Each structure stands twice: as C-alpha cells, then as structure tokens.
Amino acid sequence: MQGGSSGIGYGLKYQARCISDVKADTDHTSFLTGTLSLKEENEVHLLRLSSGGSELVCEGLFSHPDEIWDLASCPFDQRIFSTVFSTGESFGAAIWQIPEPYGQSNSSTLDCVASLDAHVGKINCVLWCPSGKSDKLISMDEQNLVLWSLDSSKKSVEVLSKESAGMRHSLSGGAWNPHDVNSVAATSESSIQFWDLRTMKNVNSIERAHVRNVDYNTKREHILVTADDESGIHIWDLRKAKAPVQELPGHTHWTWAVRCNPEYEELILSVGTDSAVNLWFTSASSEKQASERSTEASPQRVNPLLNSYTDYEDSVYGLAWSTREPWIFASLSYDGRVVIESVKPFLPRR
Template sequence: SEGETYGASVWQIPELNSQSNAPQLEHLISLNEHSFKIKCVLWWPSGKHDKLISIDEGNLFLWSIDTSNKMAKVISQESVGMLHNLSGGAWDPHDRNAVAGICDSSLEFWDLRTMKKTSSIEQAHARDVDYNPKKQHLLVTAEDVSGIRLWDLRRPKCPVKELPGHAHWTWAVRHNPEYDELILSAGTDSTVNLWLAHPPGANDSMSESPVDSPKPKDSLLNSYTDYEDSVYGLAWSTGNLRYLHHCR
C-alpha cells in the first residue's frame, strides 16, 4: 500500500519445467476497492477460482474473478462500522454462502447471499479461524493467549476443546486439508506447533460398545522453533500435504 491506498493482488504460479527452476509469478488481477488495510483473502472453497472474499479492517468484499480476462468485480460488500475491527476470517467449505470473521476478538458469521450477520460467539478471544475441511459445524481458532480452541457451532457457548501450547499470543491456525485431525498453529513466541487434535465426536461410535474403548488422545506432535521472529501466517502446501508455508 502507498499512502491511503490499499489493495491485494491475484498471481499465477507458472508450472515448473526443465529449463527453469524458478519461474516468474504472473500478475493477473488487482483488488483495489479497499480503503483499509487488508487482513486476508479467501478463495472459494469449492476449488473454483471465480469467487473470492477479501477482508480489511472494516469491510468484507465478495468478488467475481475472471482470470482469463484479468478482471475483478465486486458482487457485494458489508461494513462492520467505524467502532469495530475485522482481523481475519474463513469461508465454510461445507456451505458456500457462509463465512466466519473475527471482529474485536469475537467470532461472527455472515450469509453471503444477504451480506448480513447471522450469529456470533461473543468474546471468543480469537485471532484466527479455520473450518474443519471434512466435518460440518466444526472449526478451530487461534486463542488470544497461548493455544488453540476447537468449536462445535451446534453448541457455541464454549469451546469443546482447549489445547494450550504457545508461550505467547497465537496468531494463525490451519487444518491439514486432507487429514483434518492435523492442525498447525503459530504465534509470537516464534514457534509453529503441529497438533494431533481429534475432531469433537470422533469417538461417538465407541459409546455404543459394551466394552469401554480408549478415547483418542490429543497431543502436540512437534514444535518448530527455528525462527528468530514472530510467525503470523501459515499455509499447508496443496501439492504435498507434508509441507507447510509460514509468514514472519
């Protein structure tokens, strides 16, 4: 951004070939309707690349994207007002019309058809949010203090699991897109944590058995501490799900 201008860009990564090990990114589209700092950009979870959401400090934009003609058009927009602050969000992979946003540490939910808020979890103390890619109604948040929380939106009064594991604020959290029990979190303690966190209800089928079976245990599988600075962003590689990307 420069001065009072804020925006985001859509880039295309060329395929690797034998002649070039480091292909140049191709700039496709600019998103220039923002007047506040952009906090995140979300692709349509269906895998199609013709819709995306951009969230800045005060607004949520729904865009129609035409990458072949390098064009972007705002479909709709919603503002949270001058007294509130958006800091992130996630698009529900099970409902293309539902999006979750973090507003003043609370979780708020919008219907994209009307761009109106449908519900909220007040004082969730969240800094980031991600939906479970495999199971409906479940999501995870990066806790305001030192860990992650798992939520079931059918019982939103309190988290169903709390997993502390950071020494300072947790800023980012992401489910593995294929193995939903694997979760990454990162924070200002210069640490990235890899969790094995079984989704709520994962052992419901066991409860009908006459023989008590051990419940699956959640655990911190590994902590990656080779960072000198705070880690503010995370992404699993779509090409190889064993790899992760981070932002400092």
C-alpha cells in the same frame, strides 16, 4: 524438543509473513511465498518440493511492487494468486498471474490480472472460494466485506456485493467454510462473525475477543478452530457455539495461526510468536464430548501436543499444509526462512 534436522529449509532475502499452498498444482507440491520489506524490492517466490522430497527448489522469482501482508493461491489455476500489500501508508489487494514460461528469467514481472480496489482502509485478507471451480473471491478490510467475481480470461473483476460490518467491529481476518460456500467466518475485535454471502448479512457470531486466526476443519462439518493471543487454541462446534469443545494450550506467547490438516481430521498445526510450530492431535469431536469429559477426569490425560518444532530464529507467522501431500507442511518465520516438515511419524494409524 526435536531439532529441525528433518526439515528442509529455504531462505528468503527479506522478512516475510505469508506462505500459501498451491492447491491447483496437482503434479508437484508447491508453495507460494512473498516478502515483507518496507524499503527493499519485494519478491514472490514459487517453491517446489523436488520429487524425492529432499530439496526445496525455487521455481520462479517474481518481483512484487509492495510488501506483501497476505497471499493466497487460486484453487483452480496454479498460475493465479492474490496478494494484499501495503505501501506503508495505504493498502491494496490484487490478483496476479505468473507469466507463461516461468522459471526462466531470474526476476520476471507478474501480470496483474485485476486490482481489488474497492477498499479504503487496511485490507486484511483475500479469500478464494474453497469449492475449487468457483471464481468467487472475498476481500476484507477492517470494516467491509466485498464479494468479487473474477473472469481470469478477460482479466476483469466485478464487485458482486459489498457490506459494511460496522465501525465497531474491526475485522482482522477470516475463513471460507468449505462445507457451505455461502458461509464465511470473519474475526473481529470482540467476536467471530458468520456471514451469509447470499444476503450479505452477519447471521451468527461467537463472542470471543481478540481471535487472531480461524480455520475450518475440512473433514468435519461444523468444526472450527480459532487461535487467540493469550488463551491458546479453541475448537468450536458451530451447532453449540456457547463454549468451545476443546481447548489447547497454544503457545508460550501468542498463537498466530492455526491450520487443520486437509486430510487427517485430528491434526491441527499452530504457529506462534514463541518461534515454534506445534502439532496437535485432537481426538474430540463434538459427539464425543461426553467421553472427552471422562478422559479429562482420568489421571493420565493424553497430551494433545504431538510435537513442537522449535528450530526457528524468529516468530513464525506463515503456515500452510500441502493439499497434494497432506503430511507435509510449510512454515515461514519472520526472518524469511521457509521450513518444510513432514508429520509422517505422527500420522494417526488407521
């Protein structure tokens, strides 16, 4: 389709999987990304989009002890972020703080705020409470869900509660409901589970196997988007969880991640192992399901795929919308290339 000429690129030294929007940085559009290298010394890059929006500048380069499998920026403090890392044999998760006058030295070391060391198995992800001010975190390994309370000034974390999902369901990831801070969605082998954090119980689930990624729509309550290996992207209304509200074809190979735009509710981004980023337009909300059916019947079905960015050399795993400028997103392919693109030409007219 279109070439990536519009995108702004940045190369990491090694392979990488995860990129995160620095939500707390209200002055700049910044992203954090970490490398995934088994044998080399891994790095965390703090990238900032120059004010003109034409250049991606490395604001800070920090060494990280192990390869990074997951990275999430703290929603209320731009200097704090969490990583999930692996030494190859074991997994760990920690919360880090970027040292004060950052950007000076070439490879300064990160301050470890706290280590989330309540896990034994393979840790999947760390989720920050999306409300913004709350200091709660969730870390997830294949069997357990742990709720933490962070005191960044005292540099300490405390386990609030811990619950096992059971041996059978190997959890693979999750998302924190932005509309209800007590609800977290977790993907497992055979279903999407919904946990109530007050009771730490699995209160609801959607039977759906091999969901790889899940994201809540921040603008529309009850709307959840999931990505599967084979069958593409599904949009769910949690009130009617029997069948998806809408299906999108996804990618030629696996759809790795999906992200709803924080501002424009209709826009969804997905990345896949077919080395592409797809921008989708979903007009259907659950209320309009009937009308959606009728449009399905109409001969000219509107193609939900707005654009496909295909200028990647390898599978794309990392994806993040910018909260500050919601028409900008960052994508990260396995070969360590960060590409910033703007979806401005595709924004819905209001």
